[in-house]
Amino acid sequence: MTDSSPLPIDPIAEARRQWLVHGWDSAADGMAAFSSVMRAHQLMYSRVDSVLKPMGLSYARLEMLRLLSFSRDGTLPMASASARLQVHPTSVTNVVDRLEKDGLVRREAHPTDGRATLIVITDSGYTLVEQATQVLNEQVFESPGIPAEDLRSMTAILARFRRASGDFIDPPVRPEPF
Known part of the structure; x- marks a missing residue:
């Protein structure tokens, strides 16, 4: 506040x-x-x-919708969403409950893993996440109040801290395609 x-x-x-x-x-x-x-x-x-x-969105709800919209088919297992968003499975369940209630996602049984549940973004979810992202980009991310060079430095410093804290590891270098 x-x-x-x-x-x-x-x-x-x-x-x-x-x-x-x-x-x-x-x-x-x-x-x-x-x-x-x-x-x-x-x-x-x-x-x-x-x-x-x-x-009608929180940042957690936006993150979930954006993550689903970035996936190949708008679908992710609940466990994958939890890992990628770095939040407890209970938090994912709570966010998905609210999104589902609003018709922005639905749950489906995983086709090959009987223990897993898929989260599927709906057309309404796609529409809302695109609108919200556009407004957020325009009103916040494009003019965050920090000069671009400082943003890059700040992000790099925080990434080094996060890496050293065990938040992530550097991915292996991918070979160039033929």
């Missing part, structure tokens, strides 16, 4: 100063970085939410 007027000081810079005053010098920069990322997340999420909410 953002306030209508900016604070007179940067509270994270003040917290860092207090860390230093209390002798936590070795932790001050880490605390400030983590706090900055968490606050930036709040600010970014607020912008995204303000665009998606009028369309």
Whole structure:
């Protein structure tokens, strides 16, 4: 949530100063970085939410629809969606329940794995995800309020952190096609 007027000081810079005053010098920069990322997340999420909410979507619902729309046939097993979105299977179930209730996806039995359930995006889901993506691109992603060079640097720094934290591994180099 953002306030209508900016604070007179940067509270994270003040917290860092207090860390230093209390002798936590070795932790001050880490605390400030983590706090900055968490606050930036709040600010970014607020912008995204303000665009998606009028369309009846949350970012989690948009991610699911976008993931399905990117798949070859608009279909993914629930377990694959959970892995690709990096969320707990229960979260996928909750999102799919809401999307299904709104007619944006449907569940189908997996044709070869009796234990698996497929999530299938509907025509309404395709239409909505295309509209939402266009509006989100125009109103948020194309002008995020951070210069392009800084965005690339920030993304690279966060990717290195995520990789080092075990979030992903570098994919093998794929050979060029003949």
